[in-house]
Amino acid sequence: MNTNDLISALANNDETLGVDVPPGMLWVLLAGTVSSMLLCLVFWGVLAGLLSVMQTPAFMGKLGVGVLTAALGLLLWPRMLRPGSQANKAMLLVCVPAVAVWVWALAGTDTPIASQAFGGMWTTCSMSIAALAGPAWMWLMWHAKRCAPTALRQAGALSGAIAGGIGAAVYSLYCPVFDAGYIAVWYVLGIALCVLFGAVVGPRALRW
Amino acid sequence: MTHSLGYSRSNTFGLQAFIFFRVTFARYSTNLCMTLETIEFELWTLFEQSQQGDKQAYKQLLQRMATLIRAYLRRRLTRQEADVEDLVQEVLLAVHTKRHTYDVSQPITAWMHAITRYKLIDFWRRAGRLSEHGLGDEGATALVGESSIEVFEARKDLEQVMSQLSQAQQQVITLVKLQGESVAYAAQHLGMTQSAVKVHTHRGLRKLASLLGVKL
Numbered sequence: 001m002n003t004n005d006l007i008s009a010l011a012n013n014d015e016t017l018g019v020d021v022p023p024g025m026l027w028v029l030l031a032g033t034v035s036s037m038l039l040c041l042v043f044w045g046v047l048a049g050l051l052s053v054m055q056t057p058a059f060m061g062k063l064g065v066g067v068l069t070a071a072l073g074l075l076l077w078p079r080m081l082r083p084g085s086q087a088n089k090a091m092l093l094v095c096v097p098a099v100a101v102w103v104w105a106l107a108g109t110d111t112p113i114a115s116q117a118f119g120g121m122w123t124t125c126s127m128s129i130a131a132l133a134g135p136a137w138m139w140l141m142w143h144a145k146r147c148a149p150t151a152l153r154q155a156g157a158l159s160g161a162i163a164g165g166i167g168a169a170v171y172s173l174y175c176p177v178f179d180a181g182y183i184a185v186w187y188v189l190g191i192a193l194c195v196l197f198g199a200v201v202g203p204r205a206l207r208w
Numbered sequence: 209m210t211h212s213l214g215y216s217r218s219n220t221f222g223l224q225a226f227i228f229f230r231v232t233f234a235r236y237s238t239n240l241c242m243t244l245e246t247i248e249f250e251l252w253t254l255f256e257q258s259q260q261g262d263k264q265a266y267k268q269l270l271q272r273m274a275t276l277i278r279a280y281l282r283r284r285l286t287r288q289e290a291d292v293e294d295l296v297q298e299v300l301l302a303v304h305t306k307r308h309t310y311d312v313s314q315p316i317t318a319w320m321h322a323i324t325r326y327k328l329i330d331f332w333r334r335a336g337r338l339s340e341h342g343l344g345d346e347g348a349t350a351l352v353g354e355s356s357i358e359v360f361e362a363r364k365d366l367e368q369v370m371s372q373l374s375q376a377q378q379q380v381i382t383l384v385k386l387q388g389e390s391v392a393y394a395a396q397h398l399g400m401t402q403s404a405v406k407v408h409t410h411r412g413l414r415k416l417a418s419l420l421g422v423k424l
Contacts, residue, residue, distance in 0.1 A: 003293060003297055004271075010266075010300065011263050012263065020306060021308070082310075083309060083322035148323065
């Protein structure tokens with residue numbers, strides 16, 4: 001096709017050459033969270049007596065790690081989807097909840113972290129978080145492909161952080177362990193796995 | 209392979225793009241008509257008009273962009289002339305389908321540059337040139353960054369010899385030979401007849417050749 005013909009076709013808004021219309025970010029977030037929750041309900045279940053522990057600070061803290069990581073990631077997300085934009089050092093923002101939970105674990109409890117960490121279902125915790133992040137991550141990829149990220153590795157890592165945060169938040173509805181040391185190790189590791197996965201897969205998955 | 213002009217990996221993307229486009233397209237001499245600011249203003253105006261449903265403005269926008277993108281890609285794909293036009297079309301298509309990602313508070317030239325650069329790097333990656341040389345993302349940045357220095361130096365040399373031409377000669381050569389515009393466009397733009405544009409171009413090139421010691 002001749003370039004001038006292409007330009008004419010584009011200018012006349014040829015139906016075959018569609019425009020990518022991105023969904024609103026909140027819809028993506030909602031869809032991602034709901035689909036991760038569904039996955040959790042079907043294969044993991046919900047913590048017995050969830051309603052009674054919901055108000056406790058330990059539960060709020062546990063839920064907060066995931067929610068805050070996802071929220072901070074989402075702050076940077078729209079910027080990442082514009083051509084030429086990068087987050088660079090601002091990416092470190094998503095580490096804040098992880099650092100906070102480590103401070104909480106080190107300063108707030110008397111028992112050593114090691115004795116807290118190897119309890120509950122520590123063998124599967126991180127992997128479960130990563131698995132629950134999956135559906136949310138797919139939605140984020142779907143969103144990003146409709147936009148135009150150019151720093152693909154960064155965008156991939158950020159999508160991993162957001163999805164990991166959602167995964168961790170959803171998993172905390174199931175996880176019966178409330179020790180800060182446990183969360184500091186396995187929750188943070190789960191999110192970190194997602195970030196790593198996103199950074200590795202991003203350049204391929206996000207090509208447009 | 210680390211390479212730094214100070215701005216290459218930083219947040220100052222707008223500045224980076226500004227310098228690229230300035231180096232590539234604008235101001236071969238201070239008294240020339242097409243500065244980056246006027247390109248920016250022209251494209252931005254056309255974009256705004258086309259957003260309001262003006263198809264003619266949109267067509268003009270894409271045509272102007274095509275010229276700029278082609279010039280940019282030609283410099284970087286010197287031995288792959290055949291691929292340039294394909295890539296120009298790919299970029300135009302991306303500009304079309306991704307136009308919602310343009311933030312009107314930012315320079316439109318920077319946005320266009322980012323898409324063009326992305327597609328160029330993607331092309332290199334597809335062509336396997338990067339994997340051959342074992343370069344990753346950083347390598348790609350360095351490649352583009354490096355060529356910008358070459359362009360910058362070339363520009364400086366060119367500016368020096370160009371300044372010895374008459375103003376009319378400078379103008380037509382910048383438009384026709386450097387920016388790749390048609391003779392008709394230059395004539396209209398400069399308020400000359402087409403044959404005057406051709407004469408000035410011819411004389412200007414002859415003078416340039418003699419200044420550079422090249423035999424025509």
